[in-house]
Structure formats: structure tokens, C-alpha cells
Amino acid sequence: MNLKSTPVAAAVFVALACLGTTAGAVTLKIGNQGDALSMDPHSLNESLQLTVLENVFETLVSRGPDYKLTPGLATAWKQTSPTVWHFDLRKNVQFHDGTPFTADDVIFSYERAKSDGSDMKTYVGQVKEIRKINDHSIDVVTNAPFPILPELFYRWFIMSKKWCEANQATRPVDRRKGIENAASFRANGTGPYRVRERQPNVRTTFTRNGNYWGKVQGNVDEVIFNVIGNDATRVAALLSGEVDVMEPVPVQDVDRIKSASNLKVLQGPELRVIFLGMDQKRDELLFSNVKGKNPFKDKRVRQAFYQAIDIEGIKRSVMRGASTPIAEMFPAQVKGFAPDLNKRLPYDPEASKKLLAEAGYPSGFEVAMNCPNDRYVNDGAICQAVAANLARVGVKIKLEVETKGTYFPKILRRDTSFYMLGWTSSTVDAHNVLYSIMSSPGEGGRGQFNLGAYSNARVDELTEKIASETDDKKRTDMIHEAIKIHEDDIGHIPLHQQALNWGARKNIELVQLPGDEMVWKYITVK
Structure with missing residues (x-):
């Protein structure tokens, strides 16, 4: 008899599934x-994926x-x-399959994170080599002095060398090319916590790791992590008790959830800045009616786009006040922020x-704009507002809004002319943004997320010097100069710092971290 097709088999399956938890x-x-688009921690440098996988x-x-x-896995450095x-590694740590954690796993994870297909090159790009001293001791050698190395390692996850080799997952899942392996799903x-059951884009179930050190x-x-893309459905799930915690709370529903007697909203500033990028490298844009040249290579065009955007209108109508317009690529909470430079160009359609x-487009032009609709707060609506703003100055936007599952692979391949992106400085230091977003694309993950290939030799030079400078005043002055150059060039168009809005039942205690990380080991259900 084929048990797979019988009610008895279903009951057996349910019973087995329940063995993962106790009464x-x-x-x-x-x-x-x-x-999370993958269970591979080196496959996508995206905050939601990283906060789930941490x-x-x-x-x-x-x-x-x-x-x-x-x-963490290092006890001292x-x-x-x-x-x-020098890093001393933690002893008596096991991977979920029981394999001991050693220096070999660190060295393997370093090689994996810097290899082709990895989205985490910026976190190990300053490292020249890692030397094994013994099973629980390593020396990390950097290309040049790098005083903030420990901060950089906060988002570089360690994988099991033995497991990856046994499961043919020694290379990262490459989201750009659609290449998958065992690490995609396991x-x-x-x-x-360990993964018990994975249903991509539906739900993933995690259970406590009984051998956690x-x-x-x-x-x-x-933890049952449910994907509920529709805002109204997600809010209804919280109100009905179908879920205990939800994020993000749509800005229009914050007051409604606050007014519920058994619910609460956790709010705070996020380290993320939402911005727009433009292809400034190609001689002809991939997706535009302008042929034979690239309008975005002209600063006047980039400035015209900037000044056509009514950021206060977006704050008022789209974000319901839950955003802080910004002129810099990182917020005030990040070391290196320059208050005197945080002055946006005025909204001025006529100037635009x-x-x-003056740039040769008196009637404007057409260009495609790529945006996600399920990654940032009101991302699709923001892009619609930007498109409407640009239409008033003669720029026709072909808006392409899609789920992040298809959006990120596309823009990470740089198959875009004009796009939205959000960035959080995981080091809480300006160098992270300078190196990843504002520097010219190059070796070691430099400019890996500068998807429009903005390039200024002086910014590159300053970024390299900032990495090694130990004198705080000199370092701050160089950061200030780099910010000023990027702003004058209009290398990107910063929009705003978004706010965190989580909804939860009142009997749940959570810690809301500014990087939008929800760490489950800090959560208590009363």
C-alpha cells in the first residue's frame, strides 16, 4: 500500500512534524x-535576508x-x-549537524565570500589573507591598516566547510545568474535556531538549536516566518491573531494598530537611506529613447531629476510623515555624517x-525606472510619485515595479538605467557606504552596489585613505570632502531615511535594532 496517498500517511506526517517541538x-x-530569497548567507547582501539568517x-x-x-564566534580580538x-575563536561550538567549528571554517568562509557570485565581497574586501595559528586561533592580514575591521565582520557569516563540500555548495548561490545549490534551501x-521546513515565498519554520553554545x-x-506581501492582509493577520509580530506596519495603519487594546507598534529611526541611482557608465542607456548617448553622463540631467522630485510631498502623502528627507547617503546615526552638508537641493520644477x-532635452526624454514593491516601506508608491514628479518636467518614466525576487537579480546584473535602492551601513561608519556605494566599481567588492557606476577618482582616493586613517579628525575631514564631492557631482539622488514600524501583540517583548534586525533569541512571549 502506498502510504503517501492515504489519510494515515497524512497523520503520520503531522506526527513526525510535531516531533521537532515539545509540549x-x-x-x-x-x-x-x-x-529571505535564499538560505545561503553569502548570496545576497540584503537586510531582510541577513536578519533572518543571523x-x-x-x-x-x-x-x-x-x-x-x-x-560572537570569536571570543576576543x-x-x-x-x-x-588576531582573533581567538570560541571553543566547543558545533554546527547544527554536530560538526565542530574550527579555524578551517573561517578560512573557508572567507574564500567563499570573496569568490565569484558572492554578494558579500565588501565585507572581506579589505582582507589579504587569513592565517591559521591553530584550530581556535587565526591572524587576519589586511591589505592596508584597517582600524574598523571588527565592525566590518558583523555581517560576514561563517559556514561549515565540511557541510558545503559534502553538499556541493562550496560556491555561493549566484542570484544574478539564477544559479542555485543545496545552500539555497538548506x-x-x-x-x-535551525531550519526545519522551507517553503520559499510562503513560510519557513525554524526550531531552537538544543546544542547552541x-x-x-x-x-x-x-519561529514560523510567514510571507504576507499584501499590506492589508498582513495587518488583518496581526489583528486577528494569525501572526504575533509583523513588519513593516504600513504607515497608514500605524494608528489603527496602536488603538487596538492587545497590540503595540515599535517605532524608531532606521540606519537605511533610500536613494535613486542612474547608469553613468554606458555610452547609450539600455532602456531609453535617447540613442547614441547617455543623458545621465551630464550632471545637468542628474540635477534636473533631483530638483524635479518633491521630497516633502512624498514625505507627506506617501510616507505619512514616517521619513526624514536627507541629502547624504547615510543618516546622522552613522559616524562621519556631516550636518553642514545635509542640505538638499530645492524642489524646483522650473529649474529642472x-x-x-540646457543639456539638449527641451522636451525631456523617456527612460525606464526599476523598483521593488516588497522591500522598502512604500517602495512602489514612492517610485510612482517620482515618476509623476518627473512627468511634470517632461521626463516620461516607464515604471517597472516588481517583487524583489526578480528585481534584485536584474539590477545586480546592472541591467538597469534608473533604479531605487536602500542601504544600511552595517558598520555604522561612513566607510561602508563610501566603499560599497560611492566608489568606482573595482576589485575586492569596491563599488559592488554602485550599480550605475558613478566614478570620481578623488572619492576613490579618499575612500582608500579613510580606510587606513587612525587620526579621527583627519579621517572625519576626508569623509567630509568625499561627501561634498559626491553631492556636487550628484552621484546619486538620496531621498530619505525611513522609519522602522513593527507591530506586535502586547505580550511579546522585542528588541528593535536600528539595522532592522529582529533577533529571535532576544524575544520573550509572556
Whole structure:
């Protein structure tokens, strides 16, 4: 008899599934607008994916509830020479499959993170080599002095060398090329939770790792991560009790959730800045009616686009006040922010029209704009507002709004002429943004997310010097200069810093980190 087709088989399956939890286990049901696109921690440098996977995988250096650096898989670190950092690795740590964690896993993860297809090159790009001292001790050698190396390692996850080799997953999943492997759907980390069942873009179930080396401050045994893309449906799920926590709360529903007697909204500034990028490299745009030249190579065109955008109108009508317009590529909470340079160019459609005419486009032109609709707060609506603003100055936008599952592979291939992106400085330092977004694309992950290939030799030079400078005043002055050059060039068009809005039942205690990380080991259900 084929049990697969019988009611008995279904009952057996349910019974087996229940073996992963014990009676009285605490389950947390989360509703999010999107999903982690892969279980591979080196495949996509995207905040939602990383915040989900940081509960499964771990880094050498972590951050505590106060967002300060704290030991992770490394118990201590120190700089032993200008270009060498010594790390002591934690002993008696096991991966979920029982394999011991050693220095070999760190070295393997370094090679994997810097290899072709990796989206995490910026986190190891400053590293020249890693030397194994013994199974629980390594020296990290940098290309040049790099005083903030521990901060950089906060988002570099360690994988099991043995597991990856056994499962033909020694190379990262390449989202740009659609290449998948075992790490796409399965995970073997050292973290407090392990993957039990994976249904991409539907739900993923995680259970507590009974062999976890560290302390779990909360009491959650099981996490069911549900993907609920529709805002109204997600809110309804929280109101009905179908989910316990949801994010993001649509800005128009914040007051409604606050007014519910059994619910609360956690709010705070996020480190993320939402901005627009333009292809400034190709001699002819891929998606425009302008042939034989690239309008975005002309600063007057970039400035015209900037001044055509009514950012206060977007804040008022689209964001319902839950955003902070910004002129810089990182917010005030990030080291290096320059208050005196945080002055946006004025919204001025007439000036925009004049600039377009001077650049040779008195009637404007057409260009495609790529945007996600399930990644940032009101992302699709923001892009619609930008398109409407640009239409008033004669620019016809062909708006292409899509799920992040298809959006990110496209723009990461640089198959775009004009796009939206959000960026969070995981190091809480300006260098992260300068190196990843504002520098010319190059080796070691430099400019890996500068998808329009903005390039200024002086910004590149300053970024390299900033990486090594230990004198705080000199470093700050150089950051200031780089910001000013980028603003004068209109290398990108910053829009705003978005706010965090999480909804939860009142009996749930959460820690809301400014990088939009939801760490499950900090969650308590009362």
C-alpha cells in the first residue's frame, strides 16, 4: 500500500512534524512583506535576508541589544600590527549537524565570500589573507591598516566547510545568474535556531538549536516566518491573531494598530537611506529613447531629476510623515555624517526644465525606472510619485515595479538605467557606504552596489585613505570632502531615511535594532 496517498500517511506526517517541538513549546508567528530569497548567507547582501539568517548562522563579531560590538564566534580580538588582527575563536561550538567549528571554517568562509557570485565581497574586501595559528586561533592580514575591521565582520557569516563540500555548495548561490545549490534551501549554521521546513515565498519554520553554545535571553522555541506581501492582509493577520509580530506596519495603519487594546507598534529611526541611482557608465542607456548617448553622463540631467522630485510631498502623502528627507547617503546615526552638508537641493520644477533644455532635452526624454514593491516601506508608491514628479518636467518614466525576487537579480546584473535602492551601513561608519556605494566599481567588492557606476577618482582616493586613517579628525575631514564631492557631482539622488514600524501583540517583548534586525533569541512571549 502506498502510504503517501492515504489519510494515515497524512497523520503520520503531522506526527513526525510535531516531533521537532515539545509540549508547551513557545511558538512565535511572524508576518513579513517579503522573504529571505535564499538560505545561503553569502548570496545576497540584503537586510531582510541577513536578519533572518543571523538567527541561523553566526559571525565572528556580533552586536548586542544596545547595538554595540560583542563577541560572537570569536571570543576576543586585537590588532597586533598595523595590518594584522588576531582573533581567538570560541571553543566547543558545533554546527547544527554536530560538526565542530574550527579555524578551517573561517578560512573557508572567507574564500567563499570573496569568490565569484558572492554578494558579500565588501565585507572581506579589505582582507589579504587569513592565517591559521591553530584550530581556535587565526591572524587576519589586511591589505592596508584597517582600524574598523571588527565592525566590518558583523555581517560576514561563517559556514561549515565540511557541510558545503559534502553538499556541493562550496560556491555561493549566484542570484544574478539564477544559479542555485543545496545552500539555497538548506542551512547548517551555529546559531540559536535551525531550519526545519522551507517553503520559499510562503513560510519557513525554524526550531531552537538544543546544542547552541550561547545564552538565549528569550523563550521562543519555534519561529514560523510567514510571507504576507499584501499590506492589508498582513495587518488583518496581526489583528486577528494569525501572526504575533509583523513588519513593516504600513504607515497608514500605524494608528489603527496602536488603538487596538492587545497590540503595540515599535517605532524608531532606521540606519537605511533610500536613494535613486542612474547608469553613468554606458555610452547609450539600455532602456531609453535617447540613442547614441547617455543623458545621465551630464550632471545637468542628474540635477534636473533631483530638483524635479518633491521630497516633502512624498514625505507627506506617501510616507505619512514616517521619513526624514536627507541629502547624504547615510543618516546622522552613522559616524562621519556631516550636518553642514545635509542640505538638499530645492524642489524646483522650473529649474529642472531649464537644466534639461540646457543639456539638449527641451522636451525631456523617456527612460525606464526599476523598483521593488516588497522591500522598502512604500517602495512602489514612492517610485510612482517620482515618476509623476518627473512627468511634470517632461521626463516620461516607464515604471517597472516588481517583487524583489526578480528585481534584485536584474539590477545586480546592472541591467538597469534608473533604479531605487536602500542601504544600511552595517558598520555604522561612513566607510561602508563610501566603499560599497560611492566608489568606482573595482576589485575586492569596491563599488559592488554602485550599480550605475558613478566614478570620481578623488572619492576613490579618499575612500582608500579613510580606510587606513587612525587620526579621527583627519579621517572625519576626508569623509567630509568625499561627501561634498559626491553631492556636487550628484552621484546619486538620496531621498530619505525611513522609519522602522513593527507591530506586535502586547505580550511579546522585542528588541528593535536600528539595522532592522529582529533577533529571535532576544524575544520573550509572556
